[in-house]
Amino acid sequence: MFIDVKKIWRFQEILVFSHSITNIKTYCLSEHFYKNIKPDVMKRYSVFTDDELVKGFVAGDSKCIDALIDRHSNKIFTYIVVCVKHQALAEDIFQDAIIRVIKTLKAGKYQDNGRFSSWVMRIAHNLIIDHYRKQKHLATVSNDDYDYDLFNNLGHSDQSVETKIVYEQILSDVDYLVSMLPDAQREVIEMRHYKGLSFKEIADETNVSINTALGRMRYALINLRKLMEEKNISLAMF
Amino acid sequence: MTRSITQPFYDFSEDEANAWLEIFMQLPDEMFMDVRLVPSKGIVDTIKRFARSYVSVEQLPNDGYVIN
Numbered sequence: 001m002f003i004d005v006k007k008i009w010r011f012q013e014i015l016v017f018s019h020s021i022t023n024i025k026t027y028c029l030s031e032h033f034y035k036n037i038k039p040d041v042m043k044r045y046s047v048f049t050d051d052e053l054v055k056g057f058v059a060g061d062s063k064c065i066d067a068l069i070d071r072h073s074n075k076i077f078t079y080i081v082v083c084v085k086h087q088a089l090a091e092d093i094f095q096d097a098i099i100r101v102i103k104t105l106k107a108g109k110y111q112d113n114g115r116f117s118s119w120v121m122r123i124a125h126n127l128i129i130d131h132y133r134k135q136k137h138l139a140t141v142s143n144d145d146y147d148y149d150l151f152n153n154l155g156h157s158d159q160s161v162e163t164k165i166v167y168e169q170i171l172s173d174v175d176y177l178v179s180m181l182p183d184a185q186r187e188v189i190e191m192r193h194y195k196g197l198s199f200k201e202i203a204d205e206t207n208v209s210i211n212t213a214l215g216r217m218r219y220a221l222i223n224l225r226k227l228m229e230e231k232n233i234s235l236a237m238f
Numbered sequence: 239m240t241r242s243i244t245q246p247f248y249d250f251s252e253d254e255a256n257a258w259l260e261i262f263m264q265l266p267d268e269m270f271m272d273v274r275l276v277p278s279k280g281i282v283d284t285i286k287r288f289a290r291s292y293v294s295v296e297q298l299p300n301d302g303y304v305i306n
Contacts (some may be wrong), residue, residue: 023292061288069282069289075270079262083255091281098285106294118263125259129252 046071050116053058058105059205069098072117083128093131097124100145170235177227188213 046067048056056064080090100123104110113119118195159167178189187206191197199217203210228235 004293057289062286065289066286068296069286073282074273074276075262075265076266078270078273078275082258082262093278094277095281095285099258099288102285102289102292103294105302106292121259121262125255129254132252132255142290 008191027109051112054105054110054112058108058110065102068116072120075117076120078126079121080124084131089131093124093127096127100127106200108207173233173235177224177231181220181223185223187217188216189220192217 048064048067050068050071057068066148068123073094076091076144077094080093081087081182084093095119110119127136145216167194178186181189184206191202191205192199197205199210201214206213208216227233
């Protein structure tokens with residue numbers, strides 16, 4: 001019979017250390033775990049290909065996305081910094097890009113058409129372009145005597161009358177659409193988005209399970225989208 | 239009196255980003271193993287926590303109903 005001595009040693013090591021602490025959770029947060037056990041675990045994931053890690057993450061193994069992020073974050077972040085030349089802004093775009101990747105993977109919409117890193121970089125690229133276009137939109141011409149004034153930009157000015165009217169119109173459209181939902185779904189929308197309750201609180205107040213509350217929210221959103229299309233209503237600001 | 243654009247910091251071109259994308263696409267991932275430019279640990283940890291807790295709408299249970 002084959003016995004992996006290293007594994008047994010590791011197990012004993014965990015037992016020895018976990019004996020002196022209150023529970024395994026505390027141990028997992030300990031310095032010993034981070035120095036000795038976690039690198040081994042992550043090393044195991046490093047032998048997987050990107051596709052295998054993607055499949056693992058979609059199947060529910062969160063360590064797979066940790067490994068993917070660790071593997072590709074440097075390249076993606078370097079690309080963003082090179083383009084925007086601003087560390088904090090690059091971190092914002094990096095975060096948006098990875099969150100978009102996570103959402104796409106979880107929705108099962110990722111199609112493997114080549115390298116995973118290329119796909120993520122394309123997403124980051126699109127966000128960078130979005131940023132440029134937004135800034136172009138904000139650029140203004142100034143008659144001031146100095147070149148740059150931090151407080152002299154559109155971001156600090158009042159909204160235009162047109163923007164206010166569009167915004168008010170959108171709010172009234174949303175009210176109208178929500179009012180057309182079935183009672184149960186409208187109730188969940190109002191409690192979640194207007195009153196800011198958690199799904200647990202909504203479930204308690206309406207005497208249903210959390211899953212039912214989540215299901216009602218899902219169908220409320222689906223129905224809102226359907227109604228928007230049926231009534232030909234656009235809720236976009238620009 | 240001068241007339242000037244108030245956002246000089248954002249005067250970057252899309253062409254530049256396209257050119258960099260082409261270059262980066264051809265660079266091997268291994269080149270970036272030990273670069274100095276890395277996202278802050280806080281950002282990476284936040285993203286990882288988000289990945290663990292995020293549940294897509296598509297994964298929600300189907301015990302609701304749809305308007306006909």
